Amino acid sequence: MSLDLKNKGINTRVTHAGKNPDSVHGSVSVPIYQTSTFKFRDADHGARLFEGEEEGYIYTRVGNPTVNTLEEAVAELENGYAGIATATGMAAVTAIYMTYLESGAHMIGTDSIYGSSRMVIENEFSRFGVESSFIDTADLNNVRAAVRDNTRLIYIETPSNPTIKLTDIQAIAQIAHDNDALLVVDNTFMSPILQNPLALGADIVLHSITKYINGHTDVVGGVIITKTETDFTRIRLVVNATGGTMDPHQSWLVLRGLRTLTLRVKRAEENAQKLAEFLEEHPKVEWVRYPGLPSHPQHELAQRQMRGFGSMISFEIKGGLKAGKVVMNNVRIPQLAVSLGGYESLIQHPVSMTHHNIPPSERLKSNITDGLVRLAVGTEDVEDLQADLEQALALV
Numbered sequence: 001m002s003l004d005l006k007n008k009g010i011n012t013r014v015t016h017a018g019k020n021p022d023s024v025h026g027s028v029s030v031p032i033y034q035t036s037t038f039k040f041r042d043a044d045h046g047a048r049l050f051e052g053e054e055e056g057y058i059y060t061r062v063g064n065p066t067v068n069t070l071e072e073a074v075a076e077l078e079n080g081y082a083g084i085a086t087a088t089g090m091a092a093v094t095a096i097y098m099t100y101l102e103s104g105a106h107m108i109g110t111d112s113i114y115g116s117s118r119m120v121i122e123n124e125f126s127r128f129g130v131e132s133s134f135i136d137t138a139d140l141n142n143v144r145a146a147v148r149d150n151t152r153l154i155y156i157e158t159p160s161n162p163t164i165k166l167t168d169i170q171a172i173a174q175i176a177h178d179n180d181a182l183l184v185v186d187n188t189f190m191s192p193i194l195q196n197p198l199a200l201g202a203d204i205v206l207h208s209i210t211k212y213i214n215g216h217t218d219v220v221g222g223v224i225i226t227k228t229e230t231d232f233t234r235i236r237l238v239v240n241a242t243g244g245t246m247d248p249h250q251s252w253l254v255l256r257g258l259r260t261l262t263l264r265v266k267r268a269e270e271n272a273q274k275l276a277e278f279l280e281e282h283p284k285v286e287w288v289r290y291p292g293l294p295s296h297p298q299h300e301l302a303q304r305q306m307r308g309f310g311s312m313i314s315f316e317i318k319g320g321l322k323a324g325k326v327v328m329n330n331v332r333i334p335q336l337a338v339s340l341g342g343y344e345s346l347i348q349h350p351v352s353m354t355h356h357n358i359p360p361s362e363r364l365k366s367n368i369t370d371g372l373v374r375l376a377v378g379t380e381d382v383e384d385l386q387a388d389l390e391q392a393l394a395l396v
């Protein structure tokens with residue numbers, strides 16, 4: 001009896017999404033098909049598989065049962081047509097660019113997206129004649145003004161990193177489709193639990209699986225989910241041919257992490273809301289950005305397009321970078337490391353770390369100030385996190 005997940009709750013779907021390919025031994029855990037290739041029953045069978053007349057596995061770069069289970073699971077959680085797992089999040093980003101941006105094409109991106117997602121376009125795809133405009137997509141007028149005849153993609157991240165600015169997915173989807181462009185959303189910060197861009201009109205969603213979906217800070221990976229079969233087929237061909245695919249063991253680890261996604265996301269979010277409120281009241285803190293605070297300029301949009309506010313907080317400590325360094329060097333629970341979405345809290349300084357390769361003038365345009373600290377809240381006890389931040393702030 002197969003389980004129909006339609007109309008089931010999110011906890012049931014996270015627990016059971018993705019078919020177990022083992023029909024022989026009945027293993028409850030998905031087996032790791034640690035093989036590079038698959039043998040054919042006979043020559044005709046091989047020919048039918050290559051011809052696409054029969055479904056089956058040929059070679060792991062092109063398809064593998066363990067990888068496929070993960071792809072099915074994430075596609076189910078994003079309500080997409082199908083998923084494509086990739087070696088890293090950046091392999092997913094690059095595959096999307098490669099599929100839709102030819103020489104002479106133009107893309108519009110959120111100015112403060114993940115640093116490498118912007119760098120790949122400006123430093124590498126520009127060499128092949130791809131044009132780009134990185135703008136503040138929170139302002140819809142900026143987006144309308146940036147559209148050109150050759151605009152193929154609008155690529156957004158919401159909330160953006162590290163400024164926690166939101167972009168209205170539904171409104172941007174309208175602008176994209178009015179101009180024959182596709183809307184791509186990097187949904188890494190929200191995970192499929194808190195935001196589903198395809199349901200709001202996006203055409204393609206991607207995640208750095210490294211973050212919330214895997215959640216254990218021990219794997220890098222990515223995934224792309226499309227709304228249509230056409231886009232799925234196009235991207236799948238590019239990923240398979242260029243080789244950015246995920247491997248079976250990596251997929252198995254991610255599936256293991258995925259099963260607790262809801263628990264982790266909800267727990268971290270509860271912690272983040274309390275810490276954001278605590279930091280906002282703190283005399284040593286200039287300001288706090290967290291979508292769950294009524295002081296967030298887009299709190300209303302957050303309530304409309306997200307099912308929760310996530311666990312990423314940005315804040316500015318009074319005294320700028322020097323004071324920020326005191327806090328980062330003296331907290332004991334959050335570890336000083338880039339990345340996010342794991343069970344443990346991490347703290348980092350975007351200007352000297354994740355966003356160091358963006359010129360200072362561009363950074364300031366995107367409000368990435370020198371004293372901005374990014375806190376990725378984990379699943380620890382919130383009382384301990386608060387006391388730890390309190391003692392570190394007292395040293396400023």
Ligand SMILES: *Cc1c(COP(=O)(O)O)cnc(C)c1O
Pocket residue numbers: 088089090091114117157161186188189208209210211220221222
């Ligand atoms: C980490 C991250 C990426 C890149 O993913 P990798 O797995 O590190 O290659 C892309 N987008 C966002 C929002 C990220 O946080």
